[in-house]
Amino acid sequence: MGYRLPEFVFHGSFLEAISSAVDYDRLDPAIRTQLLNIFRDFCSCKCRDSPQCGCAERAFARMVLELRMDGLDHRQISDLLLDEYGISIYPADLLGFLEESVHLLEAAKEIAVLEGDAGMEKQVKGVIQNISQ
Numbered sequence: 001m002g003y004r005l006p007e008f009v010f011h012g013s014f015l016e017a018i019s020s021a022v023d024y025d026r027l028d029p030a031i032r033t034q035l036l037n038i039f040r041d042f043c044s045c046k047c048r049d050s051p052q053c054g055c056a057e058r059a060f061a062r063m064v065l066e067l068r069m070d071g072l073d074h075r076q077i078s079d080l081l082l083d084e085y086g087i088s089i090y091p092a093d094l095l096g097f098l099e100e101s102v103h104l105l106e107a108a109k110e111i112a113v114l115e116g117d118a119g120m121e122k123q124v125k126g127v128i129q130n131i132s133q
Helices: 012-021 029-042 055-069 074-085 091-115 118-132
Strands: none
Touching: 029 055, 029 074, 055 074, 055 091, 055 118, 074 091, 091 118
């Protein structure tokens, strides 16, 4: 496509390239759509330091967790990310991310128990259950 892009989709130079240096008219339509999807779904925050503010990574992580809670397994999530965004992630890496997320949520649940916040404990328990199914 005439541009050398880094392999890390949220790396500063990639974000800089899709926000200013890419000639979208010269791109293959499929690649153009994927880049525009990345920009729209992950890089559209209003932060002063955007696109290098960390919002893109958080939006991506949130989306992966929501896809899992919607019933997609790690292989289906990997396929969707490749189709929609051109992001290639090994299903095993997604499975590791999901497992780590459950461990962090279990820690948050324990903190809610220690703080006596039954509502938060119940909410976190539900999220853990949705991810673990």
